[in-house]
Amino acid sequence: MNTADILVIGGGVIGAAVAYGLTERGAQVTLLDQGGSAPNASRGNFGLVWVQGKGLGMPRYAQWTLEAAQTWPKFSADLLEETGIDVDYQQPGGFEVCLGEEEFSLRKAELEQLRQETANCVANSVGIDKCEMLNSRNMQELIPEMRLGDFVSGASFSTLDGHLNPLLLLSALTAAIKKSGTSYYPDQQVESISFRNDCFDVQTTTERFSAKKVVLACGLGIKTLASQIGLEIPIHPQRGQILVTERTLPLLAQPFVTLRQTVEGSFMIGASHEDVGLDCGTTLDEIRRLARHAVQVFPELSKLQMVRCWGALRILTPDSKPIYVESENCPGAFVVTSHSGITLAPLHASRISHWIAEGTTPEGFEQFHSRRFDA
Numbered sequence: 001m002n003t004a005d006i007l008v009i010g011g012g013v014i015g016a017a018v019a020y021g022l023t024e025r026g027a028q029v030t031l032l033d034q035g036g037s038a039p040n041a042s043r044g045n046f047g048l049v050w051v052q053g054k055g056l057g058m059p060r061y062a063q064w065t066l067e068a069a070q071t072w073p074k075f076s077a078d079l080l081e082e083t084g085i086d087v088d089y090q091q092p093g094g095f096e097v098c099l100g101e102e103e104f105s106l107r108k109a110e111l112e113q114l115r116q117e118t119a120n121c122v123a124n125s126v127g128i129d130k131c132e133m134l135n136s137r138n139m140q141e142l143i144p145e146m147r148l149g150d151f152v153s154g155a156s157f158s159t160l161d162g163h164l165n166p167l168l169l170l171s172a173l174t175a176a177i178k179k180s181g182t183s184y185y186p187d188q189q190v191e192s193i194s195f196r197n198d199c200f201d202v203q204t205t206t207e208r209f210s211a212k213k214v215v216l217a218c219g220l221g222i223k224t225l226a227s228q229i230g231l232e233i234p235i236h237p238q239r240g241q242i243l244v245t246e247r248t249l250p251l252l253a254q255p256f257v258t259l260r261q262t263v264e265g266s267f268m269i270g271a272s273h274e275d276v277g278l279d280c281g282t283t284l285d286e287i288r289r290l291a292r293h294a295v296q297v298f299p300e301l302s303k304l305q306m307v308r309c310w311g312a313l314r315i316l317t318p319d320s321k322p323i324y325v326e327s328e329n330c331p332g333a334f335v336v337t338s339h340s341g342i343t344l345a346p347l348h349a350s351r352i353s354h355w356i357a358e359g360t361t362p363e364g365f366e367q368f369h370s371r372r373f374d375a
């Protein structure tokens with residue numbers, strides 16, 4: 001039997017960020033990951049640190065995302081200092097592009113609605129005010145190196161948005177937790193959890209672990225394990241396909257929701273939204289659709305060769321917002337899941353780890369409870 005203060009199940013970017021934060025607080029942490037070919041959103045995502053437009057229908061989420069963006073510069077600097085890994089975080093502002101007047105009007109109305117919903121939330125109205133609608137001429141002035149296509153009507157633009165290299169983020173978090181003494185098992189699939197005498201007993205395919213607290217941060221694996229500790233967590237997979245072009249000169253500093261240029265010079269184009277169960281494959285139809293959209297935004301992208309593509313599975317709740325919850329039947333068992341695990345990484349390492357370690361629930365957290373789906 002292996003024992004720890006806290007067992008974190010799932011070694012993707014969310015489990016790793018939580019484990020990193022817990023270790024920083026002095027907890028003795030064991031991290032278990034299934035490894036192998038399990039779906040892993042943290043290795044297949046788009047790498048945006050994104051604020052604009054988030055939180056419609058849940059002002060607390062808008063505020064949470066804004067806080068994450070504000071914390072990112074220090075978080076990436078801390079990771080660099082501790083591990084020597086630069087995650088390439090940049091915050092040049094980002095665009096959500098609109099093709100045609102109808103898309104432009106819809107986007108404008110959406111942001112206006114968000115502004116009204118968050119009007120009483122001081123911290124957030126600051127964030128929303130940093131987001132503005134630009135017509136294509138104003139937009140072009142910000143992107144002098146690349147000509148916008150004729151269909152582009154404009155975009156929403158926020159100075160808070162940014163991007164990074166998500167693979168380096170996962171590597172940095174993993175390096176940091178290993179360095180700090182966390183016991184890391186990259187090949188332990190958890191099969192069952194039981195709660196007895198205020199203690200959790202976790203059985204993997206080959207070993208047993210016990211701890212006073214357990215954190216379920218294992219993406220699509222959460223649903224099955226959560227039901228064993230009295231929680232119903234309604235998550236489902238959604239596939240996103242991403243394309244990568246050959247490298248070229250640095251032309252575009254600002255990320256778009258649907259395309260961005262990496263530090264190395266490739267353009268990443270994505271991502272689709274497909275309901276295909278656990279299928280991580282790629283399809284010619286989606287690849288064509290994504291490429292066509294990118295070329296409508298920047299016609300000169302048609303000159304670049306595509307060199308890679310992949311599919312990865314999002315972990316989605318019914319309203320696409322996070323679930324942070326502690327089990328009432330089995331106190332000490334937590335679920336942490338979000339569709340924006342890159343954006344929210346600094347808060348998973350700080351505020352969420354504080355909540356788990358100290359038991360102090362952050363303000364307004366009832367909004368993130370899974371009971372919001374009960375009705």
Ligand SMILES: Cc1cc2nc3c(=O)[nH]c(=O)nc-3n(C[C@H](O)[C@H](O)[C@H](O)COP(=O)(O)OP(=O)(O)OC[C@H]3O[C@@H](n4cnc5c(N)ncnc54)[C@H](O)[C@@H]3O)c2cc1C
Nearest residue numbers: 012013014034041042045046048190219221240341342343
């Ligand atoms: C196409 C796409 C684009 C995205 N773009 C962005 C973006 O631009 N910005 C952003 O913020 N977010 C983005 N996301 C979302 C982001 O990638 C996820 O929120 C994040 O990666 C989720 O991390 P996770 O650790 O919860 O899950 P995962 O990365 O899926 O990791 C879960 C881990 O748990 C392990 N596991 C599962 N079951 C068990 C078990 N029973 N026992 C032990 N281990 C287990 C798996 O092996 C896996 O390593 C995107 C996602 C996709 C798919």
